[in-house]
Amino acid sequence: MNIFNRVIYRNEALRVAFIHTEEVGAAGGKVTKEFYSKLVKADAHGKDQEIYSIKLPGDPKLGEGKPENQNHAIIFTRGDAIQTIDMNQDNYLEEAIKMRNLLEEFRGNHGLRPPTILGVREHVFTGSVSSLALFMSNQETSFVTLGQRVLAKPLKVRMHYGHPDVFDRIFHITRGGISKASRIINISEDIYAGFNSTLRQGNITHHEYIQVGKGRxxxxxxxxxxxxxxxxxxxxxxxxxxxxxxxxxxxxxxxxxxxxxxxxxxxxxxxxxxxxxxxxxxxxxxxxxxxxxxxxxxxxxxxxxxxxxxxxxxxxxxxxxxxxxxxxxxxxxxxxxxxxxxxxxxxxxxxxxxxxxxxxxxxxxxxxxxxxxxxxxxxxxxxxxxxxxxxxxxxxxxxxxxxxxxxxxxxxxxxxxxxxxxxxxxxxxxxxxxxxxxxxxxxxxxxxxxxxxSGFEWQKTVEDFDDWTSWLMYKGGVGVKGDNSWESWWDEEQMHIQTWRGRILETILSSRFLMFQYGIVYKLNLTGKHTSLAIYGFSWVVLVGIVLIFKIFTFTPKKSTNFQLMLRFTQGVTALALIAALVLVVVFTNLSVPDLFASILAFIPTGWLIICLAITWKRVVRSLGLWESVKEFARMYDAGMGMIIFAPIAMLSWFPFISTFQSRFLFNQAFSRGLEISLILAGNKANVEV
Known part of the structure; x- marks a missing residue:
């Protein structure tokens, strides 16, 4: 017996609504799909028994999944009230006894109009797991008690937030349902029930003598x-x-x-x-x-x-x-x-x-x-x-x-x-x-x-570094997900830039990075007190030279192996010439060692600006044949950012007491003890394998 049948068999009054899909053969041999909205219960033998089956004109999932599921199932409801319960919520016997009192609130005096949504408070029971769970539990508790109490009265602006609220069924099924399902615009589908009720002269109240458990x-x-x-x-x-x-x-x-x-x-x-x-x-x-x-x-x-x-x-x-x-x-x-x-x-x-x-x-x-x-x-x-x-x-x-x-x-x-x-x-x-x-x-x-x-556990840190480097260097392709390849992830991160308006706004916002180079160039010892625009223009020439040198050192030909010797020779000569030029500039000009670090500080934001603009105007860059170079440039930036973040973590992981301190401080005692036992077992497993 699967979990579904076990649940409905143990609860005789439970009814489950779902969408059933059937493949039907047409006259021309073409297979078509038919969709049915069904309501089932458990029979005496533990098997699911169909109560209602309604054929739908097509696939009902046109918008967001959760509200569409509510909309197709609401036709099977009975009575005058509907309570919405999320899958991460629980209930208690003593609270269930209060349900009759709550339903009587529909007849109570709550202002000019009778209530259309009865708000119910929540008890978050996952606060003892970790410090993060405690923060979220306390924040959520303050919102579902103090916050919603004030929103309901006197402000009269409480909405429906996906909590265990009780709806006036007749009011809502005759005024658009309890949730809206348009794709994208109704991504936060629950609150639109509150908007809908308020716009149609409904009244939303909040009651704290009854609560429902919630796992955050x-x-x-x-x-x-x-x-x-x-x-x-x-x-x-x-x-x-x-x-x-x-x-x-x-x-x-x-x-x-x-x-x-x-x-x-x-x-x-x-x-x-x-x-x-x-x-x-x-x-x-x-x-x-x-x-x-x-x-x-x-x-x-x-x-x-x-x-x-x-x-x-x-x-x-x-x-x-x-x-x-x-x-x-x-x-x-x-x-x-x-x-x-x-x-x-x-x-x-x-x-x-x-x-x-x-x-x-x-x-x-x-x-x-x-x-x-x-x-x-x-x-x-x-x-x-x-x-x-x-x-x-x-x-x-x-x-x-x-x-x-x-x-x-x-x-x-x-x-x-x-x-x-x-x-x-x-x-x-x-x-x-x-x-x-x-x-x-x-x-x-x-x-x-x-x-x-285990964020500062040395063995985990080493494994994380190996995983990160393999992800960073793995080539993307058709069917490769962003979790496995940096290239696929990088392409996914650009999907939000679609419109001309978005491209123009991104270009304007990215132009702020120009201030770094423009300001630092005139602060170098090399430039002295000169303020000519030619100095700023020369800095762009230097930047283009750096990009070309980067391209030379990262160029990897695939078509011919005979070109490898010439490439290595060119790279070696370029490296020697670069070192010689740097020494000559330091000796014969006012360029100082701090100027070199200042130049790096100036060119890093400008390089990021180039990457942002290339992503924004991707089609233009592709037509110029520069997209692969931009991709390697962006990979270098991500590698650099990753190393800046990873270095302090690796240094702290050297000290065993840091990991122990983190576990004791941020997680409860039972979890910390279980974590220590798991590490011991992992060590024994490694010894057995050896």
């Missing part, structure tokens, strides 16, 4: 995929007609409440990260132009302390931690002030600030990409009870473009500020001004590995 995501990758899906769904909501109509019809104050509790939260999150970029690029501009030094001197001469304080203001980017404020308020209400302070300090020791700052980047990336290019897609998080070691390459694939690239860009801006900026007060003032920015960089670069089980 416990791994960082699951959490990131879920937050990415929700952020992309909010990006699509901005473009939807439902949000437009609600904005038009709600009164001003209710409209503001609706905005800041739906898409406005993600808009503010994105604006926070954009403010970080504006601040750091502004500081870099002041450093390159020398304006910061001039302003500081003028402020000292005039005694203008306000101007000096404004220039040297500390910029706090710990807005990610501010998302935890409702959670802290919930702690105070439910546990008391002292217990709330103790729990908050404990969470800080478990690096909750790192997690919330990392989540800030996740939401910003997926929301911003959806706004720029559209095309949000459903990301299956699995919702499994999985706490396992994630390989370095898998983390790199998932977070490379959303976090790592942006963190390294911010790090370059901070390095520029160190090298060329003027700070009154020396190193201490610099640390105070940029500490939170460096914290952002470290969080975005290393959070996936800090929260990774």
């Amino acid at each position: 995501d416990v791994g960082l990758n699951q959490i990131a995929l879920f937050e990415g899906k929700v952020a992309g769904g909010n990006g699509e909501q901005v473009l939807s007609r439902d949000v437009y109509r609600l904005g038009q019809l709600l009164d001003f104050f209710r409209m503001l409440s609706f905005y800041f509790t739906t898409v406005g939260f993600y808009v503010c999150t994105m604006m926070t990260v954009l403010t970080i970029y504006i601040f750091l690029y502004g500081r870099a501009y002041l450093a390159f132009s020398g304006v910061d030094r001039g302003i500081s001197r003028e402020a000292k001469l005039l005694g203008n302390t306000a101007l000096d304080a404004a220039l040297n203001a500390q910029f706090l980017v710990q807005i990610g931690v501010f998302t935890a404020v409702p959670m802290i308020v919930g702690f105070i209400l439910e546990r008391g002030l002292l217990k709330a302070i103790f729990d908050f300090i404990t969470m800080q020791l478990q690096l909750c600030s790192v997690f919330f700052t990392f989540s800030l980047g996740t939401r910003t990336h997926y929301f911003g990409r959806t706004i720029l290019h559209g095309g949000a897609k459903y990301r299956a998080t699995g919702r499994g009870f999985v706490v396992r070691h994630i390989k370095f390459a898998e983390n790199y694939r998932l977070y490379s473009r959303s976090h790592f690239v942006k963190a390294l860009e911010i790090a370059l801006l901070l390095i520029v500020y160190i090298a060329y900026g003027y700070i009154d007060g020396g190193g201490v003032s610099f640390v105070l001004i940029t500490l939170s920015s460096w914290f952002l960089v470290i969080s975005w670069l290393f959070a996936p590995y800090i929260f990774n089980p």
Whole structure:
């Protein structure tokens, strides 16, 4: 007996609806498919017994899968109310007894109109697995209690969020159903039931005397995929007609409440990260132009302390931690002030600030990409009870473009500020001004590995490096997935750029990388105090030369083996000439060793700009025959970024106590003990094989 039959046999009242597909032979020998919506139960012998079978005109899955499944099954429901339960939710006997009380709320007085959706709170029971599970559990608990309580009353803007809410069945099946299924635009399908109900003069309430258990995501990758899906769904909501109509019809104050509790939260999150970029690029501009030094001197001469304080203001980017404020308020209400302070300090020791700052980047990336290019897609998080070691390459694939690239860009801006900026007060003032920015960089670069089980275990680190290098060098092709090949993954990462509008916006945004080269060139000892544009033009000549040299050293002919000797000779002569030219330039000009490092700092962002523009205008680059060169150039950049991230992890993995400390701090005692036992068993297995 399979699991399906076992479940319906043990629960006599359970009915299961599903879509059945049959292949039918036509007159001309052509096989066609017929689709049926069926309802089954278990008979006395444990076999499934068909109750209803309705032939459908075609494949019902035209849009998103989950809402289409709800829409085809709703015809089999009976009674006046429907409760929606997700597969990761549980129920308890004492809570089920309260269901009659909850259904009576449909007859209660909840304002001008009777309720159409009864909101139910949730009890997240996976918080004890790890620190990440605890963070998500506390954040979710604050939202489904304190948050939704306020949204329902007095704000009157609570929607349906995929939780165990109870619907007025007659109201909703006569007004468009309980979920919308249009592809892409309804990627967050649940909340549209709330939009639908509110637009049709419904009333959504929230009740906390009854709750349903819920298992939340416990791994960082699951959490990131879920937050990415929700952020992309909010990006699509901005473009939807439902949000437009609600904005038009709600009164001003209710409209503001609706905005800041739906898409406005993600808009503010994105604006926070954009403010970080504006601040750091502004500081870099002041450093390159020398304006910061001039302003500081003028402020000292005039005694203008306000101007000096404004220039040297500390910029706090710990807005990610501010998302935890409702959670802290919930702690105070439910546990008391002292217990709330103790729990908050404990969470800080478990690096909750790192997690919330990392989540800030996740939401910003997926929301911003959806706004720029559209095309949000459903990301299956699995919702499994999985706490396992994630390989370095898998983390790199998932977070490379959303976090790592942006963190390294911010790090370059901070390095520029160190090298060329003027700070009154020396190193201490610099640390105070940029500490939170460096914290952002470290969080975005290393959070996936800090929260990774066995992330600092030496044997796992060695295996991860071998896996990452093989993935990086594996050639792509037809049928090769991105999980197996860097080339296939790189092609998949470009799929979102489809429209002319998106290409133009990407070109405009990528042009910011030009500022690095333009500013650093005029700060070299070699250029002195010259400010001619010819110097900037000559820097591009040098860059083209570097690219040609790179092409010579990476060129691998496939057609003729006789050309190998000539190629090796050319590469050797080029290398010797390059070394000789570098020595002559250092000896006979003002070029210094710091200038060489500054040139690298200038050309790295420009190279990334070239890659971004080549990806954006892929067809043009292909027509010029330069696509393979761009691909090798991009592979080199990914290899470099991977090494920058991997080196600190490898260094920390040398020390065994780091891994033990990580397991004890970030995971519960039972998991840590099981992890130690598994490592011992793995070692014994290796000895047996030897």
